[in-house]
Amino acid sequence: MPAHDPGRGAPKRAPRNTLSRAAIVEAALELIDTAGLDAVTMPNVAGRLGVGTMSLYRHVNDKRDLVDAVAERVMGRIEVPDGVPDDWEGRVVGYLRALREAAAAHPALGRILADHGLTVWPVFAQLETVHGILIRAGFAPGDAVRAFYSLFTYVFGAVLWELPRVRRQPEEAYVSSWHSAIDALDPGDYPDLHALRRELATAASADQFEYGLGLLVASLRARASADHRPPSGPERGDDLG
Numbered sequence: 001m002p003a004h005d006p007g008r009g010a011p012k013r014a015p016r017n018t019l020s021r022a023a024i025v026e027a028a029l030e031l032i033d034t035a036g037l038d039a040v041t042m043p044n045v046a047g048r049l050g051v052g053t054m055s056l057y058r059h060v061n062d063k064r065d066l067v068d069a070v071a072e073r074v075m076g077r078i079e080v081p082d083g084v085p086d087d088w089e090g091r092v093v094g095y096l097r098a099l100r101e102a103a104a105a106h107p108a109l110g111r112i113l114a115d116h117g118l119t120v121w122p123v124f125a126q127l128e129t130v131h132g133i134l135i136r137a138g139f140a141p142g143d144a145v146r147a148f149y150s151l152f153t154y155v156f157g158a159v160l161w162e163l164p165r166v167r168r169q170p171e172e173a174y175v176s177s178w179h180s181a182i183d184a185l186d187p188g189d190y191p192d193l194h195a196l197r198r199e200l201a202t203a204a205s206a207d208q209f210e211y212g213l214g215l216l217v218a219s220l221r222a223r224a225s226a227d228h229r230p231p232s233g234p235e236r237g238d239d240l241g
Contacts (some may be wrong), residue, residue: 019051021059025069029106032070037239040067064116066118070111072120078102080129086137088224090147092130096155102207104167108155138224147220154216165204173220175201217226 027048028040031148046053059201060066060116081094103109113123165174178201187194202208 019049019055021069023049024056024059025073026110028066029070029073032108033106035044037067042068044064055202067112068116068120070123071109071116072110074106075120075126076104076122078122078126080126080133084171086133088130088133088137088139089221091133093151093213093217095126095130096151096213099152100155103156106182107159107163107167110159114156133225143223145198147223151213151216152218154212158212162204165173171205174204178203 004088013097024045027157028045031044031048033038040063042056043053045066046056078095078098081091081098083091085174130148131144134147135141139147182190182193182197182200185193
């Protein structure tokens with residue numbers, strides 16, 4: 001069976017000497033976005049590029065190296081917003097909003113990071129920056145880590161919830177499914193669900209995400225205490241955002 005997607009027709013063979021690591025990574029990313037992470041095999045990527053499978057190994061070591069490079073490509077496009085060194089609510093939360101959009105645009109990102117670990121350089125640069133911001137904002141070291149990962153895992157949990165409901169189908173279809181399900185329930189047995197149908201239909205939405213994010217931020221705000229501020233000195237990590 002051909003390695004390329006039959007719906008795309010026969011792949012055009014790449015011009016001689018034009019294959020590069022960047023081109024391979026981009027082809028793998030497109031394949032992941034359209035067919036899922038499990039579709040990424042060296043023959044499938046080669047077929048998408050119209051080259052022999054063995055030619056890929058001049059630029060990538062193996063599938064693990066390729067998937068890590070894809071994660072590096074996606075994460076490298078995310079930035080920690082500029083701002084004052086201790087503006088954690090603007091800069092760290094702004095970074096997490098950008099991360100949510102990247103994870104929604106590339107649904108396999110969460111799985112790659114979860115399965116492969118945070119082993120690509122943009123992630124370490126971002127972690128250095130956001131943790132430095134949190135510490136300068138007054139979070140104790142342990143609280144900085146706990147606060148960030150509470151927010152980080154919330155982002156991916158929210159994306160996982162949203163993907164099949166409002167990302168892979170029109171939002172109107174999700175709303176309609178709620179109304180159809182509630183219409184099938186006896187109002188006498190489920191009066192609250194009938195009364196809440198409008199609110200329930202927003203359970204996978206930007207408003208829902210922001211509501212939960214706001215609760216987390218509000219609960220963490222008290223952790224930022226002036227008692228924990230480090231001594232003044234050269235700022236660390238701000239040029240990594």
